Amino acid sequence: MVAKKIENNVFIFAVENAFLHKGKASEGAVLGKALSSDPSLKDDIVKLRTHISKAVKDANKLSIDEMETLLRKENPDFFEKKEIAERELPELPGAEMGKVVTRLAPEPNGYLHIGHAVSFFFNHYYAKKYSGKLILRFEDTNPEKESTEYYDAIKEDLAWLGIKYDKIKRNSDDIELFYKHAESLIDSGNAYVCRCPVEKSRKLRYDGEECLCRKNSSKENLELFREMKKTLKQGSATLRLKLDMKSKNTTLRDPTIMRIVEAAHPLQGTKYRVWPLYDFANAIEDAKCGVTHVLRSNEFQQRDELQNNIRELLGMDSPHIISYSRINLEGTPTSKREIQKLIDSGKVSGWDDPRLATLQALRRRGIVPETLERLAKEVRMTSGSTTISMDALNTINRKILSPTAKHYFFVPSPEKIEVKSKGTFYIPKEDAKSMKKGEIFRLKDLFNVKFIGKGEVEFDSDKVKSNTKKLQWVSSDSIETEILVPETGKTIKGLSQKEVGKLKVGEIIQFERVGFAIIESTGKPIKCILSHE
Template identity: 40%
Template sequence: MINSDKTNLILKYTLKNALDYNGKANFQSVLGRILSEKPELKQNIKDLAKEINETIKKVNSMKLEQIKKEISKYDFEEKKHEERDFKKLENVSGKVITRIAPEPSKYLHIGHALVFIINSGYAYKYKGRCILRLEDTNPEKSEKEYVNSILEDLKWLKIKYDKKIICSKRMKIYYDYAEKLINMGKAYVCFCSRDKIKKLRHEKTRCECYNKSVKENLSEWKRMLSKKYSPGKANLRLLGDMESNNGTLRDPIIFRISNAKHYLLGNKHIVWPLYDFENSIEDSILGITHVVRSKEFELRAELQDLIKDYLNLKKQEVIEIGRFNILGAVTQGREIRELIEKRKVSGWDDPRLVTIKSLRRRGFIPESFHELAKGAGLSKSETNIDIRILASINRKLIDDRTKRYSVIFTPKKIKIENAPELKVKAPLHPDHNYGFRNFTTKKEYYIQDNLEKNQNYRFMHLFNFRDNKFISRELDKNLDARLIHWLPVSKDLVNVEVMMDDGKIIKGFGESNLKKVKVNEIVQFERNFFAKLDKKEKNKLIFWFTHK
């Protein structure tokens, strides 16, 4: 890079920084912008630093109007975030209507979020509609707590939908369709035990219960609805294909009896539809056109199509995608409940989990999940998701908006001989006008790093030293100094605790400016990691680790 180009670049970013900061440019901010654009200038950092300081002195002496006039000669390109989009859907004619269909039996995790974002995203990509369907017809598992959590998570994730359906409020619809199947001779009441049903299905043999007449089956069905039978004594089974190699087609149970109290309906009903029947009915009568779901449901598609054929119901374009496997994470609701009961995790928002509750509390933002969903797309292959991938996306999205602060963990006190007493200011962000943090320094400092003998170090924004002796203030590449962060020993420092992603708590001192941070604000601890302020207590601030 020729000298005139370098001089112009320095002047350009010095003017920009001065304009952003009311006529006073900051050395670290200007240096950071120049090196991000021309990293090769690091080769002669001493001369670069000298020229920046000279330019800052010149620009800071200008009046604001003069700075505005000079800066108008330069063009500035804004950093643009490249928006991803969902790939094109096949077989689209007219409006696309999709559905989000969670069972309220657990808290949502990353995998749920991705499938829901994909379904909602395609509906609006094609100017269609998306329906939220809460499949709460398993009274043993469905709970109000989970319903509320799902609605809260969907809102926070910015997943749009046009209508909310609660399946348990639509029991008459399911009963009516069941009666149609009985009248058609396509469903029968079975009194066999679960073990016998399992054995005969394995042997591809139909039980004697099938031999009842339509009239007898209708009578027994009404007795089921009238609570004449206890759980396990009677089930409604679909007439399928007992010879099929697809086990789901071998006369599956489509209604069962449960005396469990339902969170919404109490003991009003004891006969409940199973997943395949309920899905088949709802997808059709709600006018769903496209269903994006995990490939693990692939075998069930044939059964659901059979139910729709019997009842002359419209079918959907079903897109089976590979399962989202979250590496190294427990995602099964049953396993998480067990961990909570054994007190191995603190709850559904424990930082070691990948529930939306946990990731939200840690500082992940909704846009990260949308970006990940668009990247995952409609692949048929299983997608192994490392939480670090989501962290990488989140980092790119929050970096511009997060202020920088200094926190020293496991602090060690050192004294720097001949260190000047300084009043310094460091930018809250290297590229944006978020203001400054002010420090007053003396001889004593807290550091986090372990210092080596005969090694040069540089305190960020401050000075160079070696073996606890001051060397110089200027940034000097020839020193080959290791950059470390610091805090002045002061009574104004704040106690900081951070809940890490392994469930451990680390402690340290933070700069006094952290007192201005608001609860739920995400910040970056320089040279450490991003974190979100969880709560303020009288004598400390408690953060949750977001990611590196």
């Protein structure tokens, strides 16, 4: 009987999760929910997992409509709770008012994208919520990949996002500290210098086999580490952590924590030639900065254990780590390598091409920072896959812009018409072509005209008549305007009303019957990019 009840609850949880993730419920999420609803279920976790596995499969088979029908019947609170929950993000585990420290930890090796923005908003949100601190920390210990332009670009993007941090620091300022910790690990027999060729150590790591370097004494290792800092060539030696070569988590198979890099660092130049790898630097810095909560996407999940291990060996506390799925934008890559490929092949014009998901591209396209913040609150910190469609992003942006965006008339492919004693006007060619003799049209918000013959119209009346087709128009003082449509790469050429000429670069407006657009450049013609309809 009890078992039956659990089975049913688990199925409802699975359907809820499937509903939230468009038919892709995750076993992990359902397990978490089940355990928090009844911690005693832990006692028979094997059985519970079997129930969940089946429930998730069954739930994922339902259509979204079937899920909704079922949930409204079985758990009507779900929809109400969901709406309330969307407004605020959940509490953080172990968070104390005034004591929470979160961090933004970008590597200055490329431009930020939508995934960074969402992640940054989470960290910003919690630092604010608990009156804590937010640190911007550059993870810049990979001299070959990093460049000064990216430090500035990241700060610029953060300013645009409206994210203020309390402190800024760079891992590359702490190289001496990393040396100190490396030496203490060597000293305690927890790290050794490996001089095996890359291929060999890769194979040994894959096979779960130890190499002979592992047997060297601490004294020998300290001497070799000193040699690394002075004369050894890049690639000829690395410092590895002595963990477990047979671990199922392959990141724990004696990972490299420091290596020789002879290239100049953008800020430190050639002052150092031994550099920490990401996990080593990151683990130490999180502890050193007093970070209490690490909120990051789950591509790092495998490394959490390694980072916690490093801190444990150094006698440091570990923060709470909260992982969530990384945000992608449908149809456009966020990985640096893939974007670079598109740029190199000429398929996109650069990092700020409005079809991309970099923050520079989104900003250039007229997506406002509030949209990304709201997106973060809507997607929340889920473990399921999170691919956002461009349409969903546009819908949020439209909702934010609509109440305040100024409206303007725009006439594509303008056709001139003379209205006797009223002046010269331009209307869209397409409208002009569809006119029939004697038909009455309204120049929107102005007056009605009657079509006489090709290019000839006459004033009809002022009165608004129902069923009269309304046309966009501009007068003879209108200005040449071009609107780039990012998806097609095509430009709509036309005339906009003269007030558009007074707008500044970066203003986002609404062209009636076209959509929202951002001013890219003023001058003749005025150039805009279409944000969305």
